[in-house]
Amino acid sequence: MKRVKLIVAYDGTNYHGWQVQPNGETIEGVLNRTLSSLLGEKIIVTGASRTDAGVHSMGNVAVFDTKSRIPAEKISYALNQRLPEDIVVQKSEEVPAAFHPRHCDSRKTYEYRILNREFPLPMYRNNTYFCYRKLDLEKMQQAAEYLRGEHDFKSFCAAAAVVETTVRTIYELTVSRQEDIITIRVTGNGFLYNMVRIIAGTLLQAGMGMIEPEEIKTILAAKERSAAGPTAPAQGLTMIGIEYL
Amino acid sequence: MKRVKLIVAYDGTNYHGWQVQPNGETIEGVLNRTLSSLLGEKIIVTGASRTDAGVHSMGNVAVFDTKSRIPAEKISYALNQRLPEDIVVQKSEEVPAAFHPRHCDSRKTYEYRILNREFPLPMYRNNTYFCYRKLDLEKMQQAAEYLRGEHDFKSFCAAAAVVETTVRTIYELTVSRQEDIITIRVTGNGFLYNMVRIIAGTLLQAGMGMIEPEEIKTILAAKERSAAGPTAPAQGLTMIGIEYL
Structure with missing residues (x-):
């Protein structure tokens, strides 16, 4: 098991914000779905900034845990091939299991x-x-x-x-x-x-x-x-x- | 009859370019339709730069002739109220009848x-x-x-x-x-x-x-x-x- 940190850029125009919600597509929702299908296990990301509908990002941060053997730094490339063009991961890297995007200074x-x-x-x-x-x-x-x-x-x-x-x-x-x-x-x-x-x-x-x-x-x-x-x-x-x- | 010059800005992403064509919405087509309905007469604009599909503008120029009594410089305001948000007229003004956006230096x-x-x-x-x-x-x-x-x-x-x-x-x-x-x-x-x-x-x-x-x-x-x-x-x-x- 490893913890992977993503730097996520997006055009928020067509999303109901970051956080998963019942009615409407969200950045978090797209990431969860795309990562789960890419890695073949259920993935739930934790975001740093839960931006509102219409807000954009050049460098929001999300982490998730995975059993995958794909090297963490390669995940960005595989992920970007499957993400819609208004969400682009800028970087993926392994981080210590204790790293939390909202609770760390x-x-x-x-x-x-x-x-x-x-x-x-x-x-x-x-x-x-x-x-x-x-x-x-x-x-x-x-x-x-x-x-x-x-x-x-x-x-x-x-x-x-x-x-x-x-x-x-x-x-x-x-x-x-x-x-x-x-x-x-x-x-x-x-x-x-x-x-x-x-x-x-x-x-x-x-x-x-x-x-x-x-x-x-x-x-x-x-x-x-x-x-x-x-x-x-x-x-x-x-x-x-x-x-x- | 007067000749009116428009300075036209647009996001070309959703258009098949400037020039009217049978299959697909164009900047010229939207301007012709919107001006005709605003002024109550058939208007056909002549553009300076006939930009391709996907090309944008901050200052393309178009002219048209009208019998309307609306002062030329007010037309921009009335027109912008009716135009879609990806086309915005930046200025409207009366020009001499001899002015042609492509043939003048x-x-x-x-x-x-x-x-x-x-x-x-x-x-x-x-x-x-x-x-x-x-x-x-x-x-x-x-x-x-x-x-x-x-x-x-x-x-x-x-x-x-x-x-x-x-x-x-x-x-x-x-x-x-x-x-x-x-x-x-x-x-x-x-x-x-x-x-x-x-x-x-x-x-x-x-x-x-x-x-x-x-x-x-x-x-x-x-x-x-x-x-x-x-x-x-x-x-x-x-x-x-x-x-x-």
Whole structure:
């Protein structure tokens, strides 16, 4: 028996998110089915980031246990031949049996991309959030500064989520523009449910002048979901990668 | 009667190219139908670049004549409300009746994008050509230099095409890399059928070491389609924009 770690990239447009659910195809479901048929045993993967419907990935992580004698690093090639073209495994490797993609310490990186111009561009419709109101990049950058570091991010957590603690550390949070695309890139030791999308929705408000950058302090202090901005739409979000420490 | 110019962006993935044809939906077909229903008269657009199936656009140009009293610059807004989400008009404006998108002097710019890494990334599958063989950027740049300027591009024209002259001028041709994406950007006074895709296919051969950069000279001199590289796949190509002189 060995434990295999996969790095999984996907276009989330046509999936009901990562996690298996009764009505609708999911990334996890496709991986379980494809791996089971490839390896000839029942495989159930465990994912690191259980991304929502419409969210994309360049480097999500999943592990599974197998009795197969196929070398772990060859599994990616065999798997990609059977996966649909919107899911591509970037790497497969053996890891210690104690490795768990969610319980081991890690730094996760996400990007939220906004297309900021007068009219949308069709090529970007599934992987950016379109905003025609001119965004003030500097204000977004100033607002982002208040979010860096360790904070109680309760205001940036979907109200229904049940978690032990809402304290998280954001190591890096940058807002940059390249032509018409504004990218919010955030690295942290973990993220609450919808946290990156709520951060994006709040930075969007700062960019539109609806809130002042300093107000982020008040929003954090409120520890109340309603204090922060709206949850920005899923299609702008991409799981970039996870570094295990 | 007035002549209206449209700047049209589209994701060409789901279309059989620009030009109306009996079997399959086209960009031109959708524009004709949508404009006719919006303006209440039969509209037939004339396009600048009759892009192939799977080719994309950020700035193709089309014109049409209308009796409508809707101000030309408002047509884009009304039209976008009725167009599918993979076609978005970026601008509409009145132009002189003598303006013709193909017969007036212009500088056209195209980009050909290559995703160069070990495994494909699903988000890029429809707007890049995936190449896992490591490409030598410098060799591609060196090869590109030989194509700049005025040349007889007969070797870079699809064999079946019938044209008066195969002489064209390339004003700019750059090859750049950003992370895993190599972008070939070319601006010229006009392009022969498949010319940009054949240039891309030939620069790819230079990047893979299958030809030496200097061989471009021999390829141009041959005036024979078979001398150049293959026609690179459609999905990597995007019509960027057209500047009328």
